[in-house]
Amino acid sequence: xxxxxxxxxxxxxxxxxxxxxxxxxxxxxxxxxxxxxxxxxxxxxxxxxxxxxxxxxxxxxxxxxxxxxxxxxxxxxxxxxxxxxxxxxxxxxxxx
Numbered sequence: 001x002x003x004x005x006x007x008x009x010x011x012x013x014x015x016x017x018x019x020x021x022x023x024x025x026x027x028x029x030x031x032x033x034x035x036x037x038x039x040x041x042x043x044x045x046x047x048x049x050x051x052x053x054x055x056x057x058x059x060x061x062x063x064x065x066x067x068x069x070x071x072x073x074x075x076x077x078x079x080x081x082x083x084x085x086x087x088x089x090x091x092x093x094x095x096x
Contacts, residue, residue, distance in 0.1 A: 001075070003073060003074045005019070005072045005073060008068070011054070013052075016048060020045040041076070044076030044082065047080045048082050053096050063086050070086060071085070071088070072087075
């Protein structure tokens with residue numbers, strides 16, 4: 001699952017947390033047919049937020065510190081596996 005991030009106002013951690021919280025709100029309003037997709041998104045974001053070393057990410061990749069106009073996305077592969085796409089290049093984030 002690919003989640004596109006808008007880092008023009010927030011860093012990667014804050015934007016991911018906002019999407020996570022919004023997804024939880026959507027889950028309780030969604031019809032049953034949409035819930036499995038939202039469950040996958042919520043679980044993936046929860047793992048991403050729990051296991052990623054955000055200080056390391058922000059220090060290594062300026063685009064992830066926020067205030068950038070670059071293209072950034074999280075690829076949720078499954079479980080605690082994910083990659084970050086920055087302007088088309090994929091990176092495996094360091095875990096805590």
